[in-house]
Amino acid sequence: MSAAGSPFALPHLEVLESEAVHVFREVAGEFERPVLLFSGGKDSIVMLHLALKAFAPAPLPFALLHVDTGHNFPEVLAYRDRTVAGHGLRLHVASVQEAIDTGRVRERPDGTRNPLQTVPLLDAITRHRFDAVFGGGRRDEEKARAKERVFSLRDEFGGWDPRRQRPELWQLYNGRHAPGEHVRVFPLSNFTELDVWQYIAREKIELPAIYFAHRREVFARGGMWLAPGAWGGPRDGEDTQIRTVRYRTVGDMSCTGAVDSHAATIEEVITEITASRLTERGATRADDRLSEAAMEDRKREGYF
């Protein structure tokens, strides 16, 4: 019997959707102060979409938190503010720039601000006493993330200890935590990059324009096309040029690279990533190349 032939077969996206909605409702049912990390990237956009469906027709029972590196793509900030206003959401912003200005963190010599997000994030979690923090992390992204639980307990320093992870069985998620600890929750754990795009297509979800091919001024650094900006590029000897590119991930401008692409629609993007021989992070994230265990090390420090 083929699955697709049964009247009770559910397309895999619907199985993943039901599972993610289950996770959102579990958290809303068991925690006092959840918050949803929202960067304006495709994974957090899909998370928000699922969360809105999970509680409809009631409003979202938690707020959003954006960790703002200060080096954002303007299109993404505009998208964020439009989305927050359109759905009547509450948004908290944790600012890396403010953390630098107040001496909480120090700018790195390479100008990358991605690792600097950890301190403002943990400060915001402490200040607002968030006990559950939804993140858009997917297990297919990275080897350390393949080991991540759906409910991931973080200690009072926000740290992840892979050896102390709770076993997670069936769909019984254990969210118990001591005061000061919190739980990171990953509703998209079982989605892959392709699933995310197929879900965006199925649900007709609007994305920031930089996900689609456009002509943009870029320069080459470390094998990637970076966009010039106030964040500090290009340096002397780095020449800019106009190319037709798009972004596979959206993050800090200093370390998120564009890829050459003519994919201008969701369908063309799906065709492109289906044929791609590079992972999204391998193609476009400088910070993951820092060491073999870069992600694990950052997660241990409290990164999402």
Add this chain to the structure above:
Amino acid sequence: MSTVTDTTTAATSLLRFATAGSVDDGKSTLVGRLLHDSKSVLADQLEAVEHASRSRGAGAPDLALLTDGLRAEREQGITIDVAYRYFATPRRRFILADTPGHVQYTRNMVTGASTAQAAVVLVDARNGVVEQTRRHAAVAALLRVPHVVLAVNKMDLAGYAEPVFAAIAEEFTAYASGLGVPEVTAIPVSALAGDNVVAPSAHMDWYGGPTVLEYLETVPVVTDPTADPARFPVQYTIRPQTAEHPDYRGYAGQIASGVLRVGEPVTVLPSGRTSTIAAIDALGQSVDVAWAPQSVTVRLADDLDVSRGDLIAPTAGAPQVTRDVEATVCHLADQPLLPGARVLLKHTTRTVRALVKDIPSRLTLDDLSQHPAPGRLEANDIGRVTLRTAEPLALDPYAGSRHTGSFLLIDPGDGTTLTAGMAGEAFAAGPGEPSGDEGWDF
């Protein structure tokens, strides 16, 4: 909902499976081979593996590095925790729970098997069925994994000889069916050489069955939900209290089993109050019928007191409620489980206080013998437990439902997940006695 046809997704189903195998029987190579030969390893991942292999002085890329993700794992060359891998073929998408093989990590195989629809058990053709193989078969039976694949690996080192394979397959199948495993498929493979993993082997003409990947692509994943009674654990009450929806009161949850239909008489447990289903909202669309595993919101015709932790079930097929729980458990935590322990029990969306009344026996997985009155369960132990709960639970036997028959025990002090539980009498329901075992009661 289900009527939506979408060319990009409609034909694709999802299979969750777990792998199990002893240390050094080639499990990482098999997983690496599945990922690599199904073209699920992308260039930058392979480059990273080649780079890491070179920097360790290895001549060839070590495919195990694809799956061992943590520093400690790479340093020690072992897998210490369950990892989840994702790959796809044109026919199906796969979620692989990659579980460590080491004896002391039985709890990790239990974790991986808890959500698996199929389990791939590896044996080394030169060694045949060993204690660890029996342990894996027992865990698969205990967790009620519907389909078990025996991959007889390293056939290249056994001269690709049919009698070697046939003897192992026969021994394992007899053993597994004694445990109540409903279906076993045996496949001769060489993960290293790539025989019968993704591509059919040129060395084993005598084998006419599927490759491992073909099997995984075609094993049925859809069961008929109308065969099971409906179970709907309430997760969350949705009450907008807005101008647009002043009176909306919906019970949100994921259907654990069976089918829900508008107009059906239902009972809310544990209170036992009855009503009928007035409406079902399937994530934005009003539907007349919905089934497991859909997440939906149910509205009832009467204004009952229903909240998180309650279970909605058809009045005609509602489960009993009980405060006395008998179960087979796998102990997960490093601190032992002792009779008299006061714990929390999490069952579906309900968490209640519970007392460990007794631990009547412990199972030795090596020979499946039971040891009466062990006094305690240590990490990785599997045993029988009786519990008394502070509030009644609508608990099904695990044999009937993996969702409403499973529970966790949690330490109320520090929140540690202590124990995974499967309600009901026994896990081996197969006819006849398992070979050579007396006093079998699991």
